[in-house]
Amino acid sequence: MKKLGTLVIALVLLAFGACNNSGSKEKFLPPSTGGINSLMVVMDTELWRGPVGEKIRDEFAAQIIGLPQIEPKFTITQVPPKVFKGTTTHSRSLLYVEQDSTSLAHIKDDAYSKPQKVAVVTGPTQEILIKNLDSLADRAIKEFKANEIAEAQRRFKRSLSKDKALDEELGIHLNVPSLYKVGRREGDFVWMDIQIPKGTMNIIAYEMPWDYFSNDSTFVEDIVRMRDSIGQKYIPGPYENTYMITEKAFAPYVFPAEIGGKKAAEVKGVWEIHGYPMAGPFLTYIINDKENNRKVVIEGFTFAPSEAKRDYMFELEAILKTIAFNPSSSAD
Template identity: 55%
Template structure:
């Protein structure tokens, strides 16, 4: 009888501990930090050595598809002894140190939530640098995914309730209320917001399912598609004797990557737009989403016009909005 009671007690104790561990995040403070910022915890000597060079090479490399060089992350370096108190609540942290272990891994919600802490250790500088280079793509993707989720959570506080995207394409997105629908056509919706020195824009339209059949002409087909949409819907200031409209910058071939959006296969395209007959330009980000259920390609594009202004964070906001897209279920598809 006593043995049975002891076993029951141990089972309850184990369950209690598991529950506490599972609920650990519930007791953590909310993480802090501006968009696309990274706190690097590393001793000054290492930061000022080739170890720091490796970190900067990977984490402050130029973000792709912008009109001028802007770093992937705004990095703040602090030594380990200062990484205490509220500083530990930073949402994105890279912790680098020389140690008796040679390890590199990502941890979640160590000191705050949501939070990602990339831990890199090595027995010497060579091992640390190797770990930095090896883990950088994965860590950058994790930090970026965290920032996207944080942004989408902020959007949720005040959403645009217009129904243009639902009515035209049977989709929804988490679009902040500061954005407004500016134009609707049969197969085209343009949503925008004003910023201090320009505007931020999202457009949506569809293409036939069998578009982009040849890999060898994929980039050229994307450019033709974008330029034709610009000619139809995105006109610029009148220029005597010329048809002034948005095109893909002729001197810059867009970057194209495989992607996944709303659990669907997609292509991600980053590049520069310009006007065909007037000196205006800016970055764009396009998602070509394979919507097999509806026998179409859904095209979502964000672009920014903001002369003499940094645009990384503007483009990141547009990316977070477009990645929030959800496809509503048609009755016939249930």
């Protein structure tokens, strides 16, 4: 069995070097590379084909909830350690797994490029490798995703919309790419969208009374009622008496969240058109804006029939997570 791998040694040296040379000039690192939501897995191919690889696929390529079809959290590319050199080391998200005498599970920032997250897992047996992967997976996925969100935001900041509809109607600001256009603006409701090859990506924003959700036991039902009423009022389907509603067959998923420095609920699910066969995923944040005695609701939804939707929804999530509240947020 070989000793501690070259990548692990490099990471340890980097860590000690950072401590011992904190006053020295920062080392230049090339920009990281890779498509959004891509993950480079560096490990022996035999390990990849066995139970250790299966554990990685179970965790890092798990199905994303809230999408109408099966899509993985990350698109994984596996390479053996012998080809891990040159530009391959610049991948933005890296998982390095090695069977080694040392047992290790940690995450290193900016080891070979910047910004970069490198998760390192080692262990003397496959059983310990799987145990270490299990202990690190949730944190690694969270940090990989946060890094991907930041990268998506950096990319679309190059050209942002100058439209003031959200600021003027709701007292909020989003970093929205300039290709999104306001299609509807009325009664504290704003709808922006962009054409994509086979459909549209959409952002809507509106406000609700502070006490709209008065009972925790009916919270999910109240969310559906809210979304359906907004859909009926503002988001028509292709024909008369057709409009957006929450899919009836499945209740949406709801999670606690924090966004724009405020507590919120994150809602994921599938929308459909009442009276017409159209559907797609949505992501909603219901934000507690206590200072203005209201709930601010921002949502992204996609219509892209027969297309993968993970990356579309990821871009919308990245946009929504740029929300900032103006000093006098309430739209007077």
